[in-house]
Amino acid sequence: MRNKITWKLTFYFSVVLLLFSVIIGSVFMVLFKNHTMQLQKAELQKRAETMAGTISGFADGSGSGNGMMGSGKMGYGAYLRFLNDIAMTDVWIVNQNLDLITGGPMAQYQYSDLPQDADKVVKEVFQNKTTFSEGFSGLLSKPTLTVGTPILSDGKVVGALLLHSPVEGINEANFQGFLILIISIIAAFLLTLVLSGILAAKFTKPLKKMKNSATLLAAGNYTAKTGVRQRDEIGELAAAIDILSERLDLAGRESEKLNQLRRDFVANISHELRTPVTVIRGSLEALCDEVVTDPEQVKSYHRQMLNESMFLQRLVNDLLDLSRLQNTDFKIEIQQISLCDVLNDAIRSAQHMAQGKNIEIQQKQETPLCSVMGDYGRLRQMFLIILDNAVKFSPQGGVVTVSLIDKTVSIRDNGIGIAQEDLPYIFDRFYKVKSEENKIGTGLGLAIAKQIADRHNIHISIRSEINQGTEFRFEF
Numbered sequence: 320m321r322n323k324i325t326w327k328l329t330f331y332f333s334v335v336l337l338l339f340s341v342i343i344g345s346v347f348m349v350l351f352k353n354h355t356m357q358l359q360k361a362e363l364q365k366r367a368e369t370m371a372g373t374i375s376g377f378a379d380g381s382g383s384g385n386g387m388m389g390s391g392k393m394g395y396g397a398y399l400r401f402l403n404d405i406a407m408t409d410v411w412i413v414n415q416n417l418d419l420i421t422g423g424p425m426a427q428y429q430y431s432d433l434p435q436d437a438d439k440v441v442k443e444v445f446q447n448k449t450t451f452s453e454g455f456s457g458l459l460s461k462p463t464l465t466v467g468t469p470i471l472s473d474g475k476v477v478g479a480l481l482l483h484s485p486v487e488g489i490n491e492a493n494f495q496g497f498l499i500l501i502i503s504i505i506a507a508f509l510l511t512l513v514l515s516g517i518l519a520a521k522f523t524k525p526l527k528k529m530k531n532s533a534t535l536l537a538a539g540n541y542t543a544k545t546g547v548r549q550r551d552e553i554g555e556l557a558a559a560i561d562i563l564s565e566r567l568d569l570a571g572r573e574s575e576k577l578n579q580l581r582r583d584f585v586a587n588i589s590h591e592l593r594t595p596v597t598v599i600r601g602s603l604e605a606l607c608d609e610v611v612t613d614p615e616q617v618k619s620y621h622r623q624m625l626n627e628s629m630f631l632q633r634l635v636n637d638l639l640d641l642s643r644l645q646n647t648d649f650k651i652e653i654q655q656i657s658l659c660d661v662l663n664d665a666i667r668s669a670q671h672m673a674q675g676k677n678i679e680i681q682q683k684q685e686t687p688l689c690s691v692m693g694d695y696g697r698l699r700q701m702f703l704i705i706l707d708n709a710v711k712f713s714p715q716g717g718v719v720t721v722s723l724i725d726k727t728v729s730i731r732d733n734g735i736g737i738a739q740e741d742l743p744y745i746f747d748r749f750y751k752v753k754s755e756e757n758k759i760g761t762g763l764g765l766a767i768a769k770q771i772a773d774r775h776n777i778h779i780s781i782r783s784e785i786n787q788g789t790e791f792r793f794e795f
Contacts (some may be wrong), residue, residue, distance in 0.1 A: 328515065347496075532561075542564070651775075678710055691795055701772060727794050
């Protein structure tokens with residue numbers, strides 16, 4: 320039962336072979352029997368015509384045909400007496416009066432004693448035709464093939480020579496041929512059973528491998544492979560299963576990565592929220608319990624709670640922006656805008672932050688006009704995030720350079736730089752470089768900038784060296 324297909328294929332092959340053998344055997348036996356009968360008829364006809372020719376010679380040498388049939392000449396009589404021995408079978412001669420004149424035991428038969436089929440044979444012979452019949456079998460008490468051929472004298476039919484030959488030899492030959500055919504069919508059938516079993520097993524082996532692979536895939540083992548390499552439909556199916564395995568493996572890794580990101584996100588957001596909430600709660604408890612009563616200290620506590628609430632507001636806003644941008648259903652307002660205007664607007668906003676650290680923002684533009692398709696507000700937000708980081712990580716009195724060349728925007732600073740091991744992760748949510756300058760960051764700014772760039776099909780590249788500065792390039 321574990322190899323149903325093997326048994327089915329073997330059974331189907333065997334049934335087809337059996338039907339094929341029966342059809343071929345039946346056709347062969349019919350053709351073989353007919354061929355053997357035709358050979359026997361041709362041989363009998365040749366012998367009968369030879370003997371009839373000899374008798375016709377005697378008839379022509381004795382004068383009239385009537386005289387021939389009644390003649391007692393030595394040559395003719397002797398030939399008739401030994402005719403059965405010469406022919407090695409039964410030979411009858413019927414004269415024009417329809418009497419048997421061969422002599423011996425056969426002379427006792429009259430025409431009236433002959434079977435009904437013989438009447439047709441004799442009549443056709445006296446019409447100068449050679450004909451065959453199997454109707455004498457009953458009279459001779461054994462299956463017999465009879466050939467009738469005319470005896471001629473001066474061009475006229477003066478007698479009919481009937482040559483009888485038992486058909487036991489024909490039946491024996493047919494039986495031998497049938498026996499050989501049966502033996503051949505049995506041998507071929509047994510050989511086919513073995514070969515069909517081997518071929519069926521070879522056919523089902525890759526199917527079994529594919530079944531095992533599919534079972535492993537269903538159990539969650541996405542690394543399972545069929546190991547089948549064939550250039551046919553089975554090979555194509557196995558290749559499709561292997562591709563499915565690779566896709567499932569990739570999807571599994573992506574799913575695990577997403578689950579890990581989700582866990583990290585929950586942990587990070589919990590951590591980011593815990594600190595300001597704890598500070599606000601502690602300050603409120605101190606004020607409510609009147610632990611702090613000094614007006615200056617109360618004012619300091621109020622200022623601290625305001626800063627923490629502002630941080631919470633910024634964190635919530637960043638989370639909302641990031642959630643919207645990651646949602647493909649959230650549509651941004653794409654329209655024809657001037658990239659130069661977006662940069663100038665972002666630079667004006669960043670200059671207010673740069674003044675506190677006496678940082679100069681230098682601007683280099685190839686052209687005053689640069690038309691692109693995009694969302695003005697989101698692109699301004701993206702550039703402002705990078706400018707904010709550039710100002711944040713630049714030293715006092717540093718320089719931030721913004722350039723626009725061939726629809727490529729570059730923002731470069733001379734700050735503390737980013738370590739090479741941190742570069743692959745700077746666009747991850749809540750990933751923050753550990754530094755004094757970044758202690759108040761939410762870790763969402765660059766993730767938001769990356770989402771805005773992706774929604775605009777902008778390619779971002781980064782170059783950074785420790786204590787040498789960082790450059791962000793935006794290729795539109």
